[in-house]
Every structure is written in C-alpha cells, then in structure tokens.
Amino acid sequence: MLDDDDGLREFVRLRLGPLSRVAYLLTGDHHAAEDLVQGALVKLAGRWGKLARGGSPEAYVRKVLYHDHVSAWRRRTRRASEVAMGEVPDRATEGDEAAGVVLRLALLQALAKLTPKQRAVLVLRFFEDLSELDAAEALGCSVGNVKSQTSYALRRLRVLAPELAVLMEEKTLI
C-alpha cells in the first residue's frame, strides 16, 4: 500500500505541472482549475492500484480531466455560461514578465466564448499538440466529432478573434 502511494506521489510530482497548465487553459480560472485537478487526482488515487499494475495513469488522468471539464460545464445552464463570457479575469500588466499579456487575454477571452468541448478540442490539438485520433481518444469521442468541434470553434473565432482563427488554420483542417 505504501509502495502504491509513493508511486502515485512520484507520478503526480512529475505530471502535476503539465496537468495544471491544461486545467488552466480549459477553465481560464485558478479556482476552477484547482477544482478540476483535485477532482482528477482523487479519481486517480482511487484507481492507482490497478493503473500502476498495468494501466496507463497518464492516459487515464488526461481522460478524467477533459471529461470532467466537459461534463461539469454541461450541468450549468446556457445562461450562466453567457454571463461568464463577459468577465475576463484581470491580469497585472506591469513589467516585462507580463509581456504579451494582451494577446494572452485575447486568447482567454476567445476561449471563454467557445463551448467546453470546443475549448477542450483546441487545448488538445493546439496546446498538447495531439493528433485528431489521440484527441478523440482523450475525449472519448470519434475523430469525426473532433473535426466538427474544431470547425465550429474556428467559425466562432473567425467572428470574435480573427487573428487567432488565422493562426489556427495554419495548422489544421481541410
């Protein structure tokens, strides 16, 4: 049991940074990202014995993170997500360390206008750099669904953040 727990601690030590970054991109909010990661860690800890003996903890925790993100948002009303769109979190802009803050905020604002699934597809494809097949695996959906969600996301960005849409098209589609 102790070995199992140490194995989990080591896995989390190595993977928590990347998981945290994905959670932040998915939610755009530190509190929500904290909830998302903690929920995934609890599920991971619950299955660690089995996963450590021959499963793929990496694939499992990624699946949990994306699935929980999409399903948590599904439970909210459409109205609530519309209200959230207007509230862009403030960021300090002082100093060189905050370089690029405006474009980051533009991305954050654009991501907030996508549905959770569209947002998840963008993070998988353009941040994690996964193929459509691997993105489909992580989301538990078909490749066709990944393609269509990417296309819907692109359609929104063309209206709301055309500069980001151009950057997306550099890599994707057709």
Next chain:
Amino acid sequence: MTRLNLIMNSLAEEAKQYGDTERALASARRRRSLRRVAVSASATVAVASVVLGLSAGLPDTEVTATASKPPPSSPVAEQFPGACVAARLPLPAGYRYGAVSAGDPTGRFMAGQLDPGDDSRRRPVFWADGRIQLPSPPGLDPGFTDINSRGAAVGTSTVRDTKGQLVTTAWYFHNGKFTTLKGERAAASAINEQGVIVGTVNMAPARWRDVGAEPEILSLPPGVADLLEVHGIDEDGSMLGIPRVLWHPDGTPGRLPAGFAGLDIRHRWVSGSASRSGARLDLRTGRVEILDGQLQGVSSLISANGWVAGQAKDGTFRLATPSRHLDLAPPDRDMPAHGRLAFISDDGRTIGGVFGEEEKAGDGYRAISVVWRCS
C-alpha cells in the same frame, strides 16, 4: 511550433500548481472505506467539501487602477461626439451575415468576409464608398486586416506549402488586383498611407517597404525572445508589436513604457492596456493615461485624435477618452452583447464592428456587421 502554440504556452504559464496529492489520497482512502461499509451516497459530498475548502483560501486581487487626470489642455481639440448611430452594413443579395474586419482612415473603404452559413462558400467582400465588390484573394479562407485611404488593403490567407502543410500567405489588394507579398509563412497586419506594410515572416516581425519589396526582418529589443504580434504602422513609419515593442521608423527596436502594452497606433497615439484597464499613450509626451477603468485592455482601436474604441468590462462597446465616454449600442436591442470592433476612422466618428449571434439550432455562430457614425 506555430504562433498559436506560442500564445497558448504563454497563457499556460499563468497556471499555478493545482491539486494536493495527500488530500487526494486521503479522499480516495475515505471513499474506499465508505464503499466497504456500503455508504456510497455520501462519498462524493466528502470529496466536494475538500475541494471547496482548498479553493476558498485563494484571495481575489483587487483592481487598483492608478488613474492619471487628463492634462488641463488636452491634445484632443475636436469636440467629443454626443451620440453614435449604428446601422447594419449592407450585404450583397442572398447574404444575411458577414464580418467586417478592416476599414480605412476616412471611413470610405471597408472589407470583411461574407458568411453564407456554409464554410466552403464564405467569401471576401470589399466596400468602396458603399459599393460592394466581391474580390477573390489567393489561398484559402482569406481575411482583410487593414486598408489605407487610397483603398489599398492587405490581408492573409492560408495555402499549402511544398510539403503539403497549411501555412499563411500575405497579400496586397488595390484597384481590384491582388499581389502576393514575398516571404515564407507571411502574414500582413497593417499598411500605412505610404504603402509600407508590416506583419510577420516565419513568425518573425517583418516590414515590406512596398508591395514588391523583399520582407525586411526587424530585430527584437534585448530581453524579448518571442514576438507574439505586430499590430500596426504609423504614418511616420513607427511600428507597434507585442510585447511592448515600438520600432522607430529606421527599424531600431525600442520598448513602450513599463506597464503599458500597446494594441493600436495612429498619429503618435497608442491604445492599449495599463493597470489592468484600457489606456492610451501619447508618444509625443510619453504620458500614459488610464481610461478610468471604463475599458478593458484586451482589444482597442485608436483614432488620430486619441479617442479609444474598445470593450467595457461587461462586454459592451464604448468610445472613450480619459474624461468622456459614449456607448456604442447595437442597432437592435435584442442583439447579443458580445463581438469585436474592427476599425475606427482618423476623426473617430466612423467605427466598424461585429456582433456574434448564436444560431437557434445547432452549433452555428454568425456575424452581424455594424457601422457607427458619431456626431
């Protein structure tokens, strides 16, 4: 790595380290023991309370805008308008939707993309004194980015390179004719009255001195590793980039004042973000003025007289100076609140923008283009 990767990575750097392994282990043990005594219903409640307890300790940062008062004799000499009237941009027969993306300093020329609801049939549109043209730029999914007062426009499309990968290509459009700009993976952001164009080539900041010129790669100031965007070129040849880069007309890179991120440049005025709010910088004096928290600093446009058009924190559009502001209301009351602004004329009295509208059925998202005339 593409530029979108770069921006996403840059955003991801704002993430903290979330989660607590020991708490997760404790929760998992608790769940196991609860399962053992077959009281499964309360398990998720216990987990949820742990999670809430964790996030409750994070303080919210206050917005502390250090607003500077406008100078007694403001350089804005013109009378600030009293009202702006919105109208939908006329579209060719058969189209209900379209997104305006660029306009010229006089407000005579505008350009954008028509949206018939089918991605394969989206096409560019150009308005010249209200007359609609339907040009055919090279490449896939072309988008206009800027126009000068002679009606010369620039934009970017995607094309397949020799390896079959989709890459961007930049072009120039004047008198109905397209010319592809030189340079690999080129993107054009802006053009000034002299026809000097700025953008990026292979993700590096670039300037084309004229439409036929080889791109000139601009050097970055010390301490800036990656350029995220080149936003604009002024009439004296100064060029604006993110992060906080201002190139002098001779191409020498400099920095904007610490704490100010620039977004748009016009006649020595720069709009942008400072102290977490919309702000403007007067390059003649070096003075940064906060727009009293009226505007968020995410996107903004500036006229030649220093008026800033942007989005307020609730997502509505505004025209603002440090002391005045005016709502840019949608033409119909039931129009959705979110969208973006595309251009502002030199006199600050013609502003173009787009409202996004959800399709009632399905995942569609349509653009309604609007022009405000202010007087």
